[in-house]
Amino acid sequence: MLIWKERVQRLITLILGLLQRYPRVIALFGFCSGVFSFIMVDRHRAGFARAMAIVMLVSWIWLMLENLLTDRFKRRFGWEVPPGLLRYATQLIHQESLFFCLPFFFVTTTWNSGQALFTGVLTLAGLAAITDPVYYKFLSVRRWTFLGYHTLTLFAVLLTALPIILHLSTPQSYQAALGIAVLLSFPSLAVTVKIHKWWRWFALVGLTLSIGSVGWFARAWVPPSTLWMTEMAVTESFDNAQRTPGDSLETVSVAQIKAQGLYAYTAINAPRGLNERIYHAWRKDGQEVDRIALDIKGGREAGYRAWTHKQNFPTDPSGKWQVQVLTEAGQVIGTLRFEVTP
Template identity: 85%
Template structure:
């Protein structure tokens, strides 16, 4: 009975491998389409589906981290090994699924005229690599350090997207947990890569791990808040409080105008249902911060949660180039309004 069952499983695996080798692009197409579909479900506030998809992503990554242990257990328990080719395709599929699940989020939330474009661009390149077999297998998978960096970057992006959806964590909490988990899980891989035989290598490895964590923390302004994005922005002199609608958005205004009426900065921010978040409108004149106003937003509205600030207290000489940056508590930029005050 057991022998017959093994034969059936091996035949199924052989058939799957032959199909994958014959139609390798089908896997890439599946990863791409499922990622876009997942994003559309989240964008339409299908919270149950989004949560289920995010859990699938994290379970896949858990399997990936325990791959060697599980395959060894299968070999000892049932007396046969999972073919390396199947494991190779499974790893690639998890990378594809993960990257094309998170990329739509980051494309929507990235402030493209900032350093965030570098992070999202790196994710886009990683996505292209995952569906380009010659590059993925010959250039990436064969280089342990490069593959480790690729692996850690993808896991970090998945955690940033999945944790707010699954656990309703705020953006600052999600960032801390995502960074901590990604760095912690990279440590065992670093141990294997370096091959530690002397005590000073342990010290060097610990220092390297801490440097990775520090780089992720101090570079957080370059990482988009993957589950928060602007649906509407306006800088205006007039605002209808009863309807919560702004007047015409301005790009240039005179000193006399802001002295008489002040300015409203209006933003509508989309967030997953059930997510409560504190954001800030940071007013900057010629690059220097002059005011920071806290706002609390709540997720779930299709058009985004509407929030605004009314600034009437301006410096003695308010002329120059101004920005109103919409940022999270850890400094991730959601969007930026730019305008000029003329004498």
């Protein structure tokens, strides 16, 4: 037993030495594995996608139970895991998680909307994870900032992993990811708030509910990480037999839309498969004038092609128009823009 312990300790010391000598290796590994994961998922490797998602979630379960497991390990084997190794393991999980998610969010973000803010913050979190001075001297030593960082990363992982593993719809995934992230933040908040008086329990519950409420009402600013547009068009004509649109238009006259209306065509990519309701929300000068529901079921080979034909326009339809493609939870998948001229 003593020989085994000495060998393990020497191995851990060697690993820590290598990590301290080559700190950028962890960052490079996290970045490369994240990009590789996205490429494999995008190439129909459903089994690989599920495996990666499960690894991400298991690593987070370990992270949440880190203190309990290390105490059990110490009692069982008589020595504790060096803090330096735990520190590097936590950083690696954050890096792996963020760079696993970021390619999905980069593809699914509607950049001329509030979603750019969420993806921008997530990008800064990824850069912080690979910048040791920021990660160790700013994030990890401040409990509030680390808690927020931790919760954001977990939320992003769940948004990406749950649809791939469980084939949940986008609204179901969002609700589950938000609920789990808020629930798991509760113990950390309890430690941070330092409950010495009874009324602080109410403050803690209120703070937790506030975090959940902000996450829910800000859902339109969060990209649907496993749904993205591959093709979109606003057109006067549509080939129903081939399911292909005519030329996409940026401007159209009042006379044209009065005569034959307009088609909004969208094609949606989803590595997990698609079985949910989406909406085409027609907006004129920022105001929604029509919302058309589309129930979509099928595999990737079907192309997730959906279209709506709008013929009922206002008396004076001239102005700037948008067709927003929305999930049932209100997340924007993509936006089509065109102008109607007199």
